[in-house]
Amino acid sequence: MNNDRRSFLKFGAAGVAVAAGLNGLMSVNPHLLNESITRKLLGARRLAPTFPRERAKDPKENGNVGLDEDVTDWSLKIDAPGHPSRSMSLDEVKALPRVEMTTELMCVEGWSEVVSWAGTPLRHIAPNDAPEYVSLTTPDKLYYVGLDLDSALHPQTLLAWEMNGAPLTPEHGAPLRLVIPVKYGIKNIKRIGAINFQTTRPPDYWAERGYDWYSGL
Ligand SMILES: Nc1nc2c(c(=O)[nH]1)N[C@H]1C(S)=C(S)[C@@H](COP(=O)(O)O)O[C@H]1N2
Ligand SMILES: [Mo]
Secondary structure, three states: OOHHHHHHHHHHHHHHHHHHHHHHHHHHOHHHOOHHHHHHHHOOOOOOOOOOHHHOOOOOOOOOOOOOOOOOOOOEEEEOOOOOOEEEOHHHHHOOOOEEEEEEEEOOOOOEEEEEEEEEEHHHHOOOOOOOEEEEEOOOOOOEEEEEHHHHOOOOOEEEEEEOOEEOOHHHOOOOEEEOOOEOHHHOOOOOOEEEEEOOOOOOOOHHHOOOOOOEO
């Protein structure tokens, strides 16, 4: 899909003028479409495009940082200031409202795939008084992602346990991964072990290696 088509799908007719202006920037370097531009011009709450379920394909297994440890004893640890630490089993997470969506997973390496997911919006586990940032880490803490709260609470930001109609495989992040179609693939952390709502901007694996911390689309 070329940039014009993608811009049209993302922003609709009303956004084409803005998007056309940004296309020049994006064709130079997508990371120039950074946090301040995305948030101020476009707003953090717009929806990512969705696709018919039949368009979905299995994405490339890409990146295995943090996926080595055994997860037979897996539980999701959740921390937020002013709240006791808690932990949820996979069954408890799956008991939250289920959302299915078919969206595009876009890797900074230049490939993308339409994928169908099932999970629950991350906002269902967020406290009402959540601070500015969210940190997500693998159980072994080797891969970690930082999000601004608006993006974390976006309705299409899912804690997902199914991909294309089947439970996640280990390579795609079993038992639970993040799907966040308003961000590049790097933010879609596989095998979440802990989620921390926090006041300070969390470290981020790929931001530490030169990519934009915000990595919005
Ligand atoms: N734990 C973990 N999550 C990760 C990565 C990784 O190396 N480790 N790579 C990221 C990148 S760069 C991409 S593009 C997507 C790819 O997801 P997929 O393997 O399900 O296609 O996972 C993201 N999540
Ligand atoms: Mo990626």
